[in-house]
Amino acid sequence: DTAVSQTPKYLVTQMGNDKSIKCEQNLGHDTMYWYKQDSKKFLKIMFSYNNKELIINETVPNRFSPKSPDKAHLNLHINSLELGDSAVYFCASSQDRGRNMNTEAFFGQGTRLTVV
Amino acid sequence: GESVGLHLPTLSVQEGDNSIINCAYSNSASDYFIWYKQESGKGPQFIIDIRSNMDKRQGQRVTVLLNKTVKHLSLQIAATQPGDSAVYFCAENRMDSSYKLIFGSGTRLLVRP
Numbered sequence: 412d413t414a415v416s417q418t419p420k421y422l423v424t425q426m427g428n429d430k431s432i433k434c435e436q437n438l439g440h441d442t443m444y445w446y447k448q449d450s451k452k453f454l455k456i457m458f459s460y461n462n463k464e465l466i467i468n469e470t471v472p473n474r475f476s477p478k479s480p481d482k483a484h485l486n487l488h489i490n491s492l493e494l495g496d497s498a499v500y501f502c503a504s505s506q507d508r509g510r511n512m513n514t515e516a517f518f519g520q521g522t523r524l525t526v527v
Numbered sequence: 528g529e530s531v532g533l534h535l536p537t538l539s540v541q542e543g544d545n546s547i548i549n550c551a552y553s554n555s556a557s558d559y560f561i562w563y564k565q566e567s568g569k570g571p572q573f574i575i576d577i578r579s580n581m582d583k584r585q586g587q588r589v590t591v592l593l594n595k596t597v598k599h600l601s602l603q604i605a606a607t608q609p610g611d612s613a614v615y616f617c618a619e620n621r622m623d624s625s626y627k628l629i630f631g632s633g634t635r636l637l638v639r640p
Contacts, residue, residue, distance in 0.1 A: 415570075442626055444626075444628075446630075451535060451632070452535055452565075452614055452632070452633050453630070453632050453633075454571070454616065454630040454633075455630070456627055456628065456629070459626040459627065461626055466626040467626050467627050501570050501571070503570075503628075505628075507626075515561050515573045515576055516561075516573075516628055517573065518563075518570030518571045518572070519570050520568075520569055520570050521568075521569070521570050
């Protein structure tokens, strides 16, 4: 039973295409995230959603559009893919326990996106 | 700006020795810190966390030390094993921005048999 699962694991596509990555968590968490990991292993937050509402958008190009149909899912759609979008994308989730109660985030296995 | 951690260095240790991985953070408002382990081809995995009202926390074979005065965090791994080989990240979170976990640049740990 995978806690945070994302599909596909690998995605190779041509420049200009549109693609989606799906994420589901079965932990009952109410906060979900997308992170991007570059070739130097640096992990940077892209989006976070709490109870299906967008909370953080870290100056990500509007070609990236997250969609949260319900608390257990946060999908990432990318339009007009560019070479620089090649990276590993991680979905994560955590439980919001209110102010002063941060909790750890659980990560999926990642989606390696290669744009050619 | 905010920054956590150092450029990705590599720490090589002999199996059975203790490992110490360090992390510096610059945001004095950070109050919750996490260490993650990332093995090749996998997502980051939670190891241990610590809140700013503590300076030490122990887990199984791991200890996290927090020095708020110099904004420094360390992860100590006792009796390092080959399975500990991975990239280790520290991450910080501010009490007033629960939805944003900021990661350091990571340290690669190599365990020599």
